[in-house]
Amino acid sequence: MTHRMQALASEIVRLQAELDQEIERRRKVLGWTLKERIVEFEHGVAIEHRRLRTGIVSFLARSSLATILTAPVIYSLILPFLVIDAWVSLYQAVCFRAYGIPRVRRSDYIAFDRQHLRYLNWIEAANCLYCGYVNGLIAYIREIASRTEQYWCPIKHALRITDPHRRYHEFLEYGDADGYRARLQEFRRRLQAEPEARADHPQPGGGA
Numbered sequence: 001m002t003h004r005m006q007a008l009a010s011e012i013v014r015l016q017a018e019l020d021q022e023i024e025r026r027r028k029v030l031g032w033t034l035k036e037r038i039v040e041f042e043h044g045v046a047i048e049h050r051r052l053r054t055g056i057v058s059f060l061a062r063s064s065l066a067t068i069l070t071a072p073v074i075y076s077l078i079l080p081f082l083v084i085d086a087w088v089s090l091y092q093a094v095c096f097r098a099y100g101i102p103r104v105r106r107s108d109y110i111a112f113d114r115q116h117l118r119y120l121n122w123i124e125a126a127n128c129l130y131c132g133y134v135n136g137l138i139a140y141i142r143e144i145a146s147r148t149e150q151y152w153c154p155i156k157h158a159l160r161i162t163d164p165h166r167r168y169h170e171f172l173e174y175g176d177a178d179g180y181r182a183r184l185q186e187f188r189r190r191l192q193a194e195p196e197a198r199a200d201h202p203q204p205g206g207g208a
Helices: 003-030 043-051 056-062 065-076 078-099 122-152 177-192
Strands: 032-035 038-041
Touching: 056 122, 065 078, 078 122, 122 177
Parallel strands: none
Antiparallel strands: 032 038
16 A cells, blocks of 8 residues: 555544544434443433324325335345345354454444334334344445455455445555565455454444
8 A cells, every 4th residue: 555545544534533523413412322332312302203203194195106015025125135144144154263354243233223213103113124234234244245355355456446345445456466475465364363343333222
């Protein structure tokens, strides 16, 4: 990685910290705090949330026919996602242990907390559970895949990649044959030295 790339990476880290501080200030404005993965709302805020909840009948009446008819198609995807979840978890349990790669902890990526929001009816809460699981699962799988790529092929592509994973920017440049032969084991050792669980962005859980 060049000095310029290192400087840009450091700037990204600085901006992420600044963003986290701004998010924390926004939490206080919205009247909630996070303590040991448990969300707590101020009493008045929780009452207002319950007042804003839409009843099931009204919710369905406002939904388009297309939304109602496509809902079973959307939810049918839960079956392949469950299979992928189990298969990828088995993969890292077997292969990561064999390679000495720290395993990815699912709870760092999959969070179930939105159903506790009082302004959601049970259909909206179910939708949030589904979306939280699927998007969290994709992030979980992506982290497993990125560790696999760092172990076996830490090389950038010649073509531009949209939204690459967080490890990609440190990979070797495309065409750097000497670097690949000289540094592949370094990438593997660095990966193996990572902690078992990542908690850079702990996810909340609990009730209002």
